[in-house]
Amino acid sequence: MPGTYHVVLVPESFSSLPEYSQGSSDRGPRDSVAAPSVSQAVEDKDRSCANEEDTNVVIVDEFQDTPRRPSSHCRSSTLSPTSDMLGSLSPTIESYITSQDVMQDHQMHLPGQFVEDVSQEATLLQHFRQVVWKQLFPGEPLHDNLGDHSLSAEVFEREAAEFPPLFHAMMAVSALSLAHQDGSQNMDALQYYQQAFPSLQNSIRSSEDLLSDGLFLTHFLLLVYEIAAAEPSGSNLWSHHISRLLHISILRRSTLGAERYSFVIWWVCNIDLYALLSGAGTGEFIGAMIENHLLPEAGSLLYPAGNGGYSVIYPQENDSLPILLRLYHDTFILSFQLGFLGAEIRRSIKQSSFMFIPSDRQQREISGIQEAFRGLWESPNIQYLLQTDLPKRSKDILQQSSALLHTALLFSHTSMWPGQHLGPEAFPEDNIYPHVTAILQIAESAIAEAGGAGQRFVTFPLFLAGAVTTSHEQKMVAMELLSNMTREEMGYNAATTRYILQVVYEQQAQRLMSAGHALNVDWVDIMDQHDLQVVNFG
Template sequence: MQDVTTEGSFIWDRIASPAPSSTGSVTDDLGPFATLLTDEDRERKAEASTPGTFNVIVNTQSFQNLADHSANNAEGRRYSLPVLRRTSIATSLASSYGRDSMMEAIALPDDPNTVILPRFEDLSRRSTKELKSPSSSVESIPPTIKLEDSEPPVSLPSPEVTTLKHFRDVVWKQLVPPEHEPDSSIILLDEAAAHFPPLVRAMVAVGSLAIFQHDGKERLDSLQHYSQTLPELQNSLKSEEDLASDGAFLTHFLLLIYEIATADVEHPNIWPRHISTLLKITLLRRRVFGGERFPFIVWWVCDIDLDALLSGPGPGEFVGHMLKNDLIPPPSFQLYPLGADGSSVVYPEERDSLPVALQLSYEVALHAMRLGLMAREFRSDTSFETTDLLQKSMAIKVRQSRLSDIQEGLRQLWTVPSVQELGRMRLSVRAQRLFHQAWTLYRALIIYSYTSMWPGQRMDTLPDYEAEIATAAQQILQASQAIMQTDSNSSRFLVFPLFMAGYASTVGSEKTAVIDMIQQMEQGCIVGQNTRATRRALEAIYERQNERFMHNGHSLDVDWPQVMAERGISVVNFGL
């Protein structure tokens, strides 16, 4: 594997800084013969080479993806979840990434011009122009779900056109993960908005909110656009297919973003309703269309719901249902753009790292969902605090046993050889961000699992774990400092790990450094006040910890969700 170094990143080498990203250049547009996907590309490659011929071997497995062979099991295979164990990364890469890494054909070692074709193209259903080889330029992917047939988009006055441009050029880039090509996924909104006017209103509402928050003004203008979106949306939904349409799905997604960005404990908020609606639409789209055209947006909603679950105000309705019913998009469907087979495109320079990074991030996120749902269960158990000491002691042992399964599962992910090798590589931009996010979230979850599952948990935790908690907090701080030096514009994922590190640390300088870094990230928040609310919450927690330390000689009994509730501080999404 190329670009492997013996000196590690900050994750395995404390004094090392993250290696700069490296993006390779592709000199041959068609790439190696064995990686080509279409007969058209193979023929062009053969014509440009000596002897000018090629051989393709097919077998019964080559026809598995044709309609007659795969109609019954395609969906189950596409959305199946890997088993959560140490070998799940390798196992899942073999299953879910077997076809997702561009469906590479198998080249015979003694003849590179002869390949075994893993999948046969059904030319009656798909033109070769719709399928691109890994090294070919990525074009708009043909929709697997029909676009809306509706009236033309709304006509906007000049100020609103400017606001819409601000949303497209600035706001959307903060809402989505870094992309391989600039301005790529915004095309999806443009296409749907051209036939679904309420989506235009929603884009303007979120864009206007960002402008007014940046200028420090009231959000009356954005509220007006938001209010106009709701009746327009209602009038546009005349059938079940309308509700399942791309336009309705994307509009509700932006309305969720708007509500989370304006979330305030002192005022009624309806963001949980949008989560519920998005869950209904997601399930409806699967039933009506037989699949999901935007699995990466489903993954983003999972991420949003997970944040709300971990921070307290969210019940975890979306992730709970998706996890229970094995509907969470596999790692090979979580990044835009998608290839012709519906899975995420992996570019040539990413093939050595992105599949493993995606799988790692996915595994850590699944553990986070399970942990958040478990915390919700524990905190909802009202009998726990009122039971006698013997029963409570037994209940604590049961809880700790359940937690240890998740904790051990998280630790073992980092013993997988491919993951350890990933930490020593020069990674592509997308792989590096996923790797950093997985690492810092993992350390934050370890702290969370020992301190935040129920009130007073840290008092019930053996002192043996204090060293691991302190180490995790220190590592989060060191990693965050290194990441922010090289990737300050895409580091919002650090807010939750920093929050947990600040809460758990007993070192004054570390707690101060956390506040400083979160405050620095506030400057880059284009829309929403949740990062600022996170800092305010942490300052209130510090104050309570100081009070308890002065009174008891320790602050281990401080429960941060309780402090936030008492102070009226709500954090729905860390980093927004």
């Protein structure tokens, strides 16, 4: 009917747009159960009020996307010298650009107008500066002259002023952290998170926007939010944001020639690695980085970064930190190879109708990786540093490398395929015990020394140690340490991981009571049966 109407947008209005539709298969119970409990209630209230109080209010149920020929600027082949890599990016570019056209007549308000109470935003911004930033990037630089590649809370704020979706992502992560700190509901965090999606649609106006720091940092924070807010049952959109970050990272590297925030790429790689080992992910991000020679160098692993994107190394660290960064890099690559091989073996099992035994090639590859680990860590330089009193950051990266080493070796001996404990190649329990003990000791030290900021790299190692050990005492220690981590963490990642470990332990206990042992209870199978995922910060 002709007339003047108020148009109301709700998160569901954008559900059919590419930013929502892509990765929809990743939506699990958190989208189908938990999210409606908040967003649906708000929507129902808005609809009821609109229908009862004002017949001139129209709530848009769904935007109908319309195709539009991409601009010549977007089609330009000069964007990338590696068109084979960017071929897979075309749908992403088009989804951002064309959906922006659909929404250009429905301009979003500035970020500050999304909530009624402006003071709430001020509180959240202050919390982001004082608390969230330290949870994200532990360790303050010793001086401020770090060049253009230095990332800080001020950089986030500056980018958010120009790129509204980043503001929503910052508010979402900050609200989640504050809700966890206060023990309250995270409804505000979910609201901000949901607002980021339509805001993304409206903010990407050209191919230059796809190269922006704002877009890169937005998807990084949305990834952090998804992992921190994850609930025990089911998947979330973490893989969607990793996929987006992969596309954006390839585009930035191929066009700009370098990534100024390489240590963020390394953080995403760590998330992807532990997701691969847990069976939640495929290792797509790391695989693409390695295959296309885009994995950042070992020298850019740590925050803060100086000019060129390389980690700042202080004088007292010169004799140790470069060597230990290379150690972590090489340990990481071997761990990825192991996780990728484990995923291959488990795919073979699902395709086989007979009792599965790894092929001779697969067995040789496992042994080769294990031997490579030993050769790497038994080198004279590393053995010397293991006996040396190291500067703090050198000690921290050595600790992180050690946790990854013991996790990878433990995984290689227990979790490459179901029943590995029982086969002819079964690793003696006496040899498993030291790896579990080492992980527990490293985790206890990391939690005591670093609190919530530096403990995230031990979350999956603790889960694996608790899942594969046959010692009741060690299982209890693993769960207790995960409980200790929940006090200082940003959201609920450690709590979710502990819950899943509890489910695994209960299944193992039931089998122990009935069969006298639980060696044939596979933790990966249990997680599949209960639709559980372990995705950690890394």
